[in-house]
Structures are given as C-alpha cells and as structure tokens.
Amino acid sequence: MIAVYLVLLIPLAGIVFFALGGHRDDMGKLNVRFNAICLLATIWLAVNVLNQGTILSDNKAFLIDPFNVYLIVLTAFVGLTTSIFSAPYMAHEKELGKLTDNRLKLYYSMYQGFMLAMYLVLTTNNMGIMWVAMEGATLATVMLVSLYRTPESIEAAWKYFILCGVGIAQALFGTILLYYAAMQIGDGESSLLWSVLYENASKLNPEILEIAFVFMLVGYGTKIGLVPLHNWLPDAHSEGPTPMSAVLSGLLLNDALYAVVRNKMLVDGASHSHIAGYLMMGFGLLSFLVGALFLHRQKDIKRLFSYSSIEHMGMMTFAFGIGGPMATFAALLHMTVHSLTKSAIFVTVGHASQLAGTQSMDKIRGLIKTQPKVGWGLLIGTLAIAGFPPFGVFTSEFLVLLATMHSYPWLAPLLLLGIGIAFAGLFRHIQPMVYGDKPEGQQPVKANLWPVIIHLGLVLWLGLAIPEFLANWFSQATLLISGSTPL
C-alpha cells in the first residue's frame, strides 16, 4: 500500500521542488531522476499486485487491479523515457532562444503535475476524484501548450482549454447522475467509490446510468479525441513542445479511455441493453475513419501524427465497444503498444524538426543522410504504427479485426479500408522525408535515441511474444471488463 502513496507523493514533491526552487541548469536531469524513482515505485506496486492480486487501500480511496496496474507502470515508463528525451531537447530549444529560465521552470513543474494527475486518475477508486484529476491534467498541460507564446500556440492552448473544459464538464454531470443513482440504493460518501458501485451495479437504475454514460462518453471522449470533439487535439499537439505531444498522445488519451471503460463496466452491470457498447462502437469507428482520411491532407509533421493518434484511439474505443473477450484483450494490448510506439515517434519527430528547423513536412528532407538514427527511427516507428508485422500494433489490430469479423462481419470491410487509407496517408508523407538527398547546411543535432530504441524494441517483443505476467494481467482485466477470458 505504501507503494501507491509513493507513486503519488514523488511527483507532488517534483511539482513543489521545480516550482519553488530556483533556476538550475540540471533541471532536465533532475526531472529524469524524479521519473526514474517513480517508475521504481510503480514496479514495486506491480510486484505487490502480482503477488497478492487486487489491492484496495484501507480507506478504500485507492484501487489497484489488473486493469490499471499495467497502465500505471506504462505511464511511469513513458514518463521516464520522454523525460530522458526532453532534457537535451528543451536545452536545445533554450539555446535557440525560444524559452526563458522561468518558462523552463514552469515546464518541469507542470511535467510533474501532469504525471501526478495521470497517476491519480489511474489509482483512485472514487469516480469524483477521477474527474478532478482528469480536469487537473488539462489545467497542468494548458500552459505547456502555450509555452512558446507564439500567437498560434496561444490559440491552440485557448482552444484546448475551452473545448476540454466544456467537454469534461459533461463528464461531471454524468458523475453527478451516477452518484444520484447510487444514492437510491445506499447513502453516504462511499456511494461514489467504484468498487462499491461495481458490487451493486445490478441494483442501480439502468435508465439513469445509461443517461449518465452518454454524458461521460461525451466528456471523457473529448479528451480521448473522439470525432467530432477532436478539434483541440491536432492544435495542442502541433503547437506545444514535442515532449508534451509525446506524453499527451501516449498517456492522456489512454487514461481518458480508461475512465470511459471503468464507467462502461458499471453501465453494463446495471443494464443489459449494450447501449454503452454501441455508442462506443459508433464514435470509435467514426473517429477511426475520419482520422485516417485526415492523415492525407496534413502539412505539419506533428499534426500528421496527432491525427494518427485520433485514428488509433478510435480503433480502441471501437474494440472496447464490441465488448467480447477477444476485442477487449486486443484493445488492452493496443493501448500499450500504441502508447509505446506513438511516444517513440514523437521523440524522433522532435529531433527531425529540430534538425530541419521546421515542422512543415515539405521542408523536412533527407533525414537518413543527415542523421541515420533519426531517419531510421522515424521510418521504423511509422512502420510499427501503420500495423506492419511483426510489431505489436499488427497483433492487436489483427485481433480487433478478427473480433469484428466474428461479431459484426459487415463492419470488417470498413475497418480494413481505414487501415489501408491510414497506411497510404502516413507513407506518402514519410517517404520523401526520410529518403532522398539532404538539403544544404542541414546538420545533425545532439540526440539521445535510447528511448526510441527501447520503445520500439518492446513493441517488437510484444508483437512476437507477450510475457506471461502481462498476458495474465490482460486476461484478468478482460475477465473483469467483458465477463469471460479470451483463451
């Protein structure tokens, strides 16, 4: 149990340390250390769950079960590797004169603030606190999107703030309705605890819960980036600093989806109409197709990959919506591999745009000739995200496709079409950027590509063989969410 508190206290200490401490040159390294200690704490937590099974803290405030434990470790891991990338990246941005010392302080402090909000969303057992933490994540990142203070970045941050703020207000209304439904069967402060709600789900009024779920899906769906609530996402990703894009895509979207699925479990327990699933399938498929189509008309490299995130989040939402054991298993796996691959891609994209001096894809050329590691990293990352075997994304997309053919065969062609469109959309842009001659005067930048290598290595590993403990967690989580195991 101490591990949970450690996971939350370390980033809290980080916020205070960076916010109140004076400016120092080694803040990037310290940020890495904070994240490294936190990763150790999450591993300790994971080992506890591995030995004892689900942990519910004494005051019932925190719940760690197989569904969130791997997401917690994943969050800490991506947080650490991105911070390793961010240290030299931000130092370089400062050399270019884009940042001042104070803004760098704000950046590191809010980096830890964002991590804290993410851990809180995942560990808390209280649906109200989950909402508070989700809103907290918006508040922490909004100043980071406008970190460069250009008119575009301020516009992006304003859009992000207003859209996500208004969107997530809907989720609070849903939470209030959920609490209202819970108060019909029992009173007191404990009625908003997920573990209590889950036990009593069959007694909750199904109609109120269905209305509540619509609000939750719209609210948290804004954060997932579901079409048509996705407008903030490409702007925020393209205008903020690249490490922020990596954690937004890799972590925030996942955690918002996590919140939706937690609520879906309650609704499924109360009503048997499968309405939550249909809603998720509809929104998911729409986002998937729109995301894939929009890949084609992008000009900015970071916008390109943020549309790719919309597309993948759509696919996960769709898979959770189908709801069978195979689809759920696939969605859980896809959450992991997408998060690892996408953050790796954003790391290489950051280096690529730094060495080309622009984010415009028309001007980024000859990456492999300038700096082979960056060029190959981007190419292999794109191969992985497009769903090439033997990477993990292929495995999960293949499973989603199988599950769709099994349950809704008439949707499978749409899914295949979307995958094809997305593949073409990514490669028509990537190929001219990595191959070809380098423009004159393009120099390699100081880059640390270990995060990319480790992430893509893990994705490859997950594509070839899923380690037994992880497969066990996925199976148990699938059992929890869909009611039966995939194997």
Add this chain to the structure above:
Amino acid sequence: MNIEQTDFYTQAILSMAALVGLTSFLMLGQGRLLRLIFVFAVQGFLLTLTTVLAAYSLNNPHLYISAILTLVLKVIFIPWMLRREVLLMNTQRDVQALKNKTVVMLGGASLMVFSYYVLHPIVQTTSPVMLNALAVSLSVVLLGMLLMISHRQAVAHVVGFMSIENGLFFAAIVATKGMPMVVELGVAFDVLVAAVLFGIFFLHIRTSIDSLDVDLLNKLNEVDK
C-alpha cells in the same frame, strides 16, 4: 403535484431552480459585457443561497464550506477579475452577440425543453421536483455552451464556462445533497486554478492579438486559405 402541499425546502428549491434558469437566459441575451458579468455574479449568489438553504434544511454542515467557496470564487473573485479585464480593454459591448438575439433565445428555449426530455426517465425513481431541479441544471449547462457559441469576446466565453460549472454545482447540491467533501474540494480547486489560468490567458491573448475577440484566433484549421 401541488406545490402548496410540499414542504418549505422543496418549494424554496423549486423557486431557486427557476431563478437560476432565468439568470442563464438573461446572460444569453446580454450584449453588454459588464452587465453580463453582473448577472453571472447574481447567479453565483443564488447558488450560494441554495447551498446555505440545503445545508440548513438537510443539516449537512459540510455544505456551509461549499457555500463559502462559491461565494468567494463565483460572486467575488471571478466577477472582479473579469470586470477588471473589461475595463482595461475598454470593450464594453459585444456587438456581434446582438445580431441574432431572437434565434439564440429561441435556441435557448428549445434547449430547456430538450433537457426535460432527456432527463424524463428519472421521474420513475423520484418526485417530479427532482426532475425540475436536474433539468434546470442541465439546461444551465447547455445554455452556457450556447452563450459561448453566440458570443465573440473571450470574457463572455469565460462567463459561459463558469456558468456551466454553476449548472453542475446546482445539480450536485439539489439532487445529491452535495458530492462527497473530497470531490467538492477538488472541484473548487480546479475552478480556482481555471480562473487563474484564464487571467493569465487574457494577458497572453491581449499581447498577441491586441484584442479579446476570439474570432481573431483562427490561424489553425484544416481549411486551406
């Protein structure tokens, strides 16, 4: 249901719901920014009264803390900050908002009917009073969104944003006698941070586009120009 037969608390809640709904409509049709902020403060004050009433009638002391938080944040701090901003920028009118007032008001009325329609299944589990209260809160949320759509000034957007919060708060007080204490403190903290961030944003928007007209924030989109 005969309203005279219900107890004092229920009657009071119903009148409060009506007044809160009314303030939302007043804000919707308001083209002058200072008056908009004043109506917003009145709505905050009505919420404070509702909270105190609920705390007293239901004997729930932690609601007094919520009432104080609401008073400080939504009646004093946020209106003060917005008023300062308006006076500083000298943009007292939102001319755009006055152009299609009729359509916006009709839209607002239909949103209210829509809220009743959406929440109607709730009647099965409770009295029609609760339906009224919840439907009014939902319509305050939706009217807040409509306010943001129909107005062009950043200040009006913040008022819309915060009045959405007001609608949610009203729902929490009336339907569920307040959320658990931790959650309420968390929400109040988020609102406070959001208000401070809005203040910082005004500064940035002002220095970057020299106006608080959000229509000028239109550089990022998917349409080729």
